[in-house]
Amino acid sequence: MTTTTPARLLRRLRSDTAPHDKHLTGGASRTNAVTGQTSSRGRAATLLRGRQDDPTWARPALFALLAFAAFVYLWDLTNSGYANEFYAAAVKSATQDAKAWLFGSLDASNAITVDKPPASLWVMGLSARIFGFSSFSLLLPQALMGVGTVALTHGAVRRWSGHAAGLFAGLLVTLTPVAALMFRFDNPDAMLVLLMTAAAYAVVRAVETTRGRVALRWMIGAGLLIGFAFLTKMLQGLLVLPGLGLAYLVAARFSLKQRLAHLVVGLVGVVVGAGWLVALVSLWPASARPYIGGSANNSLWELALGYNGLGRILGGAGNGGGGGGGGGFGGTAGLLRMFNSQFAGEISWLLPAALLLLVAGFVARGRAPRTDRVRASLILWGGWLVVTVLCLSFMQGTVHSYYAVALAPAIAACVAVGGREAWARRDSSVWRLVIAAAVVVTAAWSFQVLSTNAASWMPWLKWVSLVLAVIGALTFVVAGARPARVRRFATIGLVIGVLSGLGGTTAYTLATITQGHTGSMPASGPAVAGGASGGPMGGDPSAGQAGTRSSGQQGTQQNAQQGGTTGGSSSSSAQAPTGTPPSGQPPTGTPPSGSPGGSAPNGAAPGASGTNGQSSSGSTNSPGSGSASSGGATSGSATSGSMQAAPGGQGSATSNTALSAKLDATTSTWSAAVIGDQSAAGYILASDTAVMSIGGWSGSDNNVTLAQFQEYVKNGDITYFIAGGGMGGGQGGNGSAAQITAWVKAHYTATTVGGVTMYNLTKATS
Known part of the structure; x- marks a missing residue:
């Protein structure tokens, strides 16, 4: 007769009262049914080898999954350079x-x-x-x-x-x-x-x-x-x-x-x-911290x-x-x-x-x-x-x-x-049909996506994926209803169907990691002839139309916020939309007479394509004296002299060495001030100095009033003002960015450094 000891009774009570939480405790304990002994693994051992009741394949498979994820996310990681220079500049400042x-x-x-x-x-x-x-x-x-x-x-x-x-x-x-x-x-x-x-x-x-x-x-x-x-x-x-x-x-x-x-x-x-x-x-x-960009107050x-x-x-x-x-x-x-x-x-x-x-x-x-x-x-x-x-x-x-x-x-x-x-529930024909439907609808929709977004890229892929997915799904449905010796073909058919259904998203993902992406509107997918890599080509995006990526056809995106257009042409100007300045106290100070409106000096506001393989349209006074910085820095078919994101962290704002040298030679709180975050970000990355953004992302933030700017200049806190850039209210309207631009142009002499117009604020003309 077996004697029930207190220790054995305690173990039995623990086992009976919380069976459903056995695998939730983080430890891995198991009671041997013969000896009654309890063994446990430490957390480190559990992390490496899994719990004792896990399948032997579970932990190696998890490590393989994480290794694959690490490959996807780390492979040639620097091919995008600084990626979105807007945030990269903030990290550098940090x-x-x-x-x-x-x-x-x-x-x-x-x-x-x-x-x-x-x-x-x-x-x-x-x-x-x-x-x-x-x-x-x-x-x-x-x-x-x-x-x-x-x-x-x-x-x-x-x-x-x-x-x-x-x-x-x-x-x-x-x-x-x-x-x-x-x-x-x-x-x-x-x-x-x-x-x-x-x-x-x-x-x-x-x-x-x-x-x-x-x-x-x-x-x-x-x-x-x-x-x-x-x-x-x-x-x-x-x-x-x-x-x-x-x-x-x-x-x-x-x-x-x-x-x-x-x-x-x-x-x-x-x-x-x-x-x-x-x-x-x-x-x-508020006077001891930065202005909260994008806010009205x-x-x-x-x-x-x-x-x-x-x-x-x-x-x-x-x-x-x-x-x-x-x-x-x-x-x-x-x-x-x-x-x-x-x-x-x-x-x-x-x-x-x-x-x-x-x-x-x-x-x-x-x-x-x-x-x-x-x-x-x-x-x-x-x-x-x-x-x-x-x-x-x-x-x-x-x-x-x-x-x-x-x-x-x-x-x-x-x-x-x-x-x-x-x-x-696969023994039921209804549930096999549900699984097959999920496989086929995935393959069919992948066919449509590839036909619409990347018709000229690996055109065979969509057909192979669709055909194999349908064959695999049918095999799963039919073989699953047959005798046991035939049912193994059902599993094989399902594996083929699932892998084929994932063909489109897998190929699109691998194409994404093989190329760089820059700017404020990155998009995934392959580089396609005649279109931006990953970006929706053709059609009117505001109407939600499907675009085409066929060779030679350039699509456009309406940059209502960024103030530029994206497309293959780099000669057209990008017109900045009119922005409404936030409510609040109007800026103090007396601006010069005359309208501060008009086009930006030496170029329109920067565009912000951001899709890899295509330049922003329009030119701007950015550090690279070519295409836009920050939100619009791109690589690919840019015009001569455009800024391209260089692998290894060179960024897109390094070509104008003469201007960068001038900024680095300053000792003021801000080496320069410029309209708009995007342009400021490029100069921050191109130099080792702080560059003031006036107007924030859209150019309409009243973060610096004219009176405050004049005080900064009087105290020698800003050495240069760089013309150009800005969006929204940055170059037109009555916002503080427009007033500051007009005041600087009226009181200081413009010079050109590497194609960029700038004003020396230490030498007033009036």
Whole structure:
């Protein structure tokens, strides 16, 4: 007769009372059924070898996935140079001044911040401080954030749907073209997606636990992560809240009162994570910090609600001149925007399958209990997907196609979780048809995207992918209904179908990483003859028409905000749209008589194509004495003397060595002042000095009044004024940028250095 010892009884009680949390503790313990001994692995061993009850292939497969993601995001990382020079200049400034790093200033002397909150600049600035400022140190954190996003997507899906589904979800994120683009670029979107995915993982952990304090800690962590997502890209970081909150409210293992209390505490975490910087900016004396770029009243909170908030959603002047209809970039607002020529090649490859399998997953779990984890997963990822798609689709303000990178984890998870549920029911012909439909619709839509966006690029790919996907799907459906000895062909057919269906997005992703991307409007995909690489060619983007990429046909994009056009021609002028200066006190000082309007000296405002392989049109007084800097710096078919992003971190503003030498020789607080952030960014990268931006991104920010500028000049704080550049209200209208330009032209003599018009503010003529 076996004697039950107290120790054995305790072990049995532990095993019986919390069986569903056995794999959630982070440790890997197992009780031997024969000896009754309990063995455990340390966290390091678990990290390297997995839990003892994991399949032997699971951990090696995860490492292979992460290695592949690292390859995609790190391969030839510096081929984009400084990528978006606007943010690169702010990172360089962050290495020169702590206050510039804290507030996200464009220049090291803190005249104005970039038009986004500074969280992503903190990370890139820290990397640049550690490794020295270069293209590699600038972009390395972005690539690592991509690997982290893949790992977190895998982890969140694996916990409730198994290892295979987790690996598949991580792979799909890696094979998303816009993810390959933005995790190799210095825009804030990389950090935004990482933080949102980490918050989703935290909610997964909170839902699955039965311990209230543990759940509360995870919910606080999720809230803080979303708060920091707000500090990365403001309101876009909050789009995941409905899905995350609903998943916890529905499926957490606590009473309704406890669940609501936990959600409230999570929201407090959001407020704390985001609000501390808003409070800091509000309490810091405005005279002792930089002007908040993009805001109407030097307020970070107003920036969130206006320029980066309602202005983006509703359009209008608060959107930085973007106007309605997507600001001329994203096509006509509407339910099908994610499938138009601007967004299709970035994100839509798996979107039809994701929506189909999301619905199928809910049907499969229809009678599950409230706390069913798989249904909670579908609520979480599906809520993220649907809310973000609707927001991006119906935004009336400026919306760029790369914003869709925020959908990558949600699409991948919906495909993996819904597909896993359908696969578990594959003995039914109905569910085999569901899986086959997802495969075929993916291949068919890939055929359409490749035909529309890259017709002349690898034309055989779309046919091979479509034919093999259809054959594989039919084999899966038919063989799955046959005797057991034939059913193995069903699995083979499904593998062929899935791999073929992923052919388009895989090829587009690999094409994206083989070339550089610069400017404010990067786009993924291959370089196509007669068109910008990755950019939607042909048609009217404001009308959402599908474009063509056939050889010799140049498309255009309406740069309503940037004030330029994109196209193959570099001879046409880019006319800056009229901007409405923010409300507030008018600038003091008496401007010279005469209208300050008119065209910019020695060239129109810079364009901002940003797509690789195509120049911005129009010329400008930029450091390279050619095409635009910052938002418009491009490489490819630029005119002679244009600035090209050089690999290895040389940037696009290095050709005008004479002007750079003049700036470096100054000892004033700002070596020069220039209209517009884009032009200022180029000069910051071209020299080792601080360059003042007047007017911010659109040229209409009243960050420096005429009276303040005159005081700076009187005190010797600015040595040069460089003409040209600017958008919006920068060269026309009655904004302070226009008044300053007119005052300088009336009181100082113009000289030309390397094709750039500049004024020496230490030598007044009157």
